Every structure is written in C-alpha cells, then in structure tokens.
Amino acid sequence: MELDIKNYKCPSCSAPLRYDGPTEKLVCDFCDSSYTIEEIKAIYAEQYHEEDQPQPSAPTEDAGYNEQLPAGMKVFNCTSCGAQLVVDETTAASACPYCGNATVLMDQLDGSFKPDYVVPFKLTKQQAEETLKQFYNGKKFLPRAFANNNHISEIKGVYVPFWLYDGQAEGDMTFNAENTRQYKEGDYRIIEHSHFRVHRRGTLDFERVPVDASSKMPDAHMDAIEPFDYSTIKPFSSAYLPGFLAEKYDEDDRKCVDRARMRMENSTLSEIRSTVTGYESVSTAGQHVEVRFNPAKYALLPVWMLHTKWNNQDFLFAMNGQTGKMVGDLPVDKGKMVAWFAGIAVPLMAILGFFLLR
C-alpha cells in the first residue's frame, strides 16, 4: 500500500510548519518564520510546478505487515524520519509522533472526499486548556478532586468533516385560536369565547446547516458546540491542516440529510407558529413541511477535543475551534447534590413551619 502524502516544510530551515489560528499564518517553531497561505501556495507551486501536487510516500519496508493490519487501518512512512506510521482509514491529516512532522494524506482528500470548504482554527491549544479550566468554574456539583487534580490526558485539534446543507422549507400550518371576554348579565357572569381558524403558509431559507459526517465524533458534542461563524469560511486548501488532525467523512450526505431535515422542519414550524399572535390560546390543528435541498457541501470545521480520565471513567469535552464554545458532560458529586438540596429545603421548612405550624 502506498499513500500520497504532503508535508508543509519551512522554506528556510525545512522544519515542519503548523497553521497558527490567531495569526492565520503557517509558522515554523524552529526558526520563527511565518508565511501566509498565499505565500506558501506560491512557494510550493514554484517548487513543484503544480499546486497541491502530492509527494509519494516511501514504500513500506515490509509489505507483509500491511496485510496483517486490522481492517480499516492504513500505513505510511514519515517522509521526514522514515518511521512507519499506522493511521485510521478516515484520517486525513496527522503528525509523526517521533519527529512531529505534520503530514497531510492527500489520498483521503481526493475525488469525492475533497472538501469544498474549511473553517480554519482560530483558537490555540493553550486557549483550549484555559477554556476547559474556566468551564469548571461555577459548577456546583463538580467533585473538588476532579477540578483540582484532573489533568487533561489528551488534547487534539481536529478538523471534523461536516456536511453543510442549504435548503428551502415550505411549511403549512393550521391552528385553532381563541379569545375570551367576560361580562356580567344579571346574576350571571358570562364568558364569551370567540373562535378562529388560523392558516399560515410560508417559506424559509436555510444556509449551511451543519451535520457532522464522522461516525467517530459524538453527535451531541458536535451539535452543542454550534453555531459556527461562516464569515471566515475558506475554499479548501490543505495548507490549513498542518499541526492538526483531520478526518474524512465516513457517513455520506444521504445518510446525514435526515438530521438536517428534522432541524429545518422544527425551525420552520416554530417560525410559522410565532406569527400567530393576538390570541389568548392557540392549538395546532394541522402541519406539513416540505424541504427542498440543494446539493450538500463538504467542509472541515475546527474542533478541539479534550479527553480526561477520572475514577476510571472517560470524560470527553469538545470546544469550537473558532468561537471557543466548550461542551461536555462533567462528573456529579452526589454528596454535594444532597447537601445543596438539604441546605435549601431544611431552612425553608423551618421558616414555613414557624409561620404555619405555630
């Protein structure tokens, strides 16, 4: 097996380059050089006479080793130090654990797997670690030992594959609405109910609704770090990948479309429902939504994945690499939970008891 791989090396010292979000440049940590994406593209185009031309990786020494690889794994040799590296079949960018050489596996980003867009990382690894510490603040039920002694066992900047769906939803809803007024008539109080049949039909456009296309990424985490700001979205270039991991999709756009449809339908219904005003009570009598999709676009979006272990349990956190929104499920100290419950309920019982049971 031979993979086409691409390394971004510093034109000055040949050390590996990495993409730096805050400066939006490729930087060299050894000689402190930095290059814009356009500069690197121009240098590489001149050097290789063709932009994005991949370098063939050195053939693996033992072909038999490949045959013994578990299903779904690929092997390639690092072009910098020659180490043999095994990666998941969905890995599109990685780094050599021995020499730190950032490698883009161009095979994984070719043909139908070539992304249309990329949202570059804006936040650094240090910012991600800092955000996680802030994330612990104010969490009343967080075990003290978890916050104090917990160390992040793994932190990865990952370009996660997403499908971006554009669509137009047409919704049709009918409602039963009612207003009431009251007045006195002799010894009777009269409640007058005015009934209305309300009908709304409307169209709503959706732009780039994201659905993560990797089965390895937890859907709840990927949904919860939204929204992404598409104002910084770029046409795809592998020059944004060095220094980060990247995955290619293993769930195609037809498989993921139902999640986008469900979200668009729900939003359409709630938008139409919000136009029914001026009534005291409104109940939905009928609803129908039809969504027409444009061809889905494939994009790589930036996510910091932070992994910690505590009490033999795994805790996974995800941070939007662009906005810094952090999500993840934290451990709960049941003792603290009971203490808070009792600390509120018992004094209240005493106060109420003093007034009501004396």
Next chain:
Amino acid sequence: MLKRIIVFLLILAVALALGLTALAEGPGSGDGSVPDDAVIDMSAASDGGQYETRASGVSPVHIAIVILLPCVIAGIVVGIFYSQMKTAHIKHEAGDYIGHNGLRLSMKSDQFTGKTYDRIYEPRQQQQPGGPGGRPNGPGR
C-alpha cells in the same frame, strides 16, 4: 442569573409562608372573633391576665405545604445546577442558519368561526344593613 433565580425562589417561599399564615389566621382575626376549632386558655385569666387562644390541631394541608414546598423549590435549584453539568445535547432546531430573508408568508388568514358562551351563576351580594365592611357569610358570626 442563577443567583437571581435562587433569591427569587427564596423570596417567593417566604412570601407564600406569610400569605398562607394570613389565610390561616382567617378573615375573622383582628375583630375579636374566635375560630370554631380554638380552645381558650383560662389559666392566665385567673391570674388577672389576658386569656389566650391556640389552635387545637395542626392542619394536614399545612404540614404538606411545609414539607412539599421546600422540596419543590430545592428540587428546582438542584435541577438547574445539575443541567449545568450536562451540556452536550443533540440540537433539534436550525434557527442559527435561517437565511437573511427570514420567513416569507404566502398565506395568512385568520377566519372567525363563531362564538360560544359559558354562563356562571353568581348572585349579587346583599349589602349589610349595619354599614360597609360586613361579610354576610363570614366566620364567627
């Protein structure tokens, strides 16, 4: 935000306690009337002092309020704190990705279909001949 909610719930609890106390004391209180279920402690009167009244039993409704209301309020506060611990949730809406044009309505009709009436018998209250402030069906009369 959270602190405001907690303070609000605590104030609500105290206000409820005061309100329920006022209700428990009844409308007859303050006008010298004695509730039907009260006993009169005459021991103080025999010493030349004022006699006192006290309730002969505690209402089960009050016991339920004293136990359940704090539990409900504590449960709400604990529930808010607990929800902060679990932040990874599947999204069910796509409101962040609605286009700039927003919703374009092609049909908007509000059709009146009719009226219905509820009639509730509420006889007018008779004015007490002794002047204002009287309650014809009040307790202790």
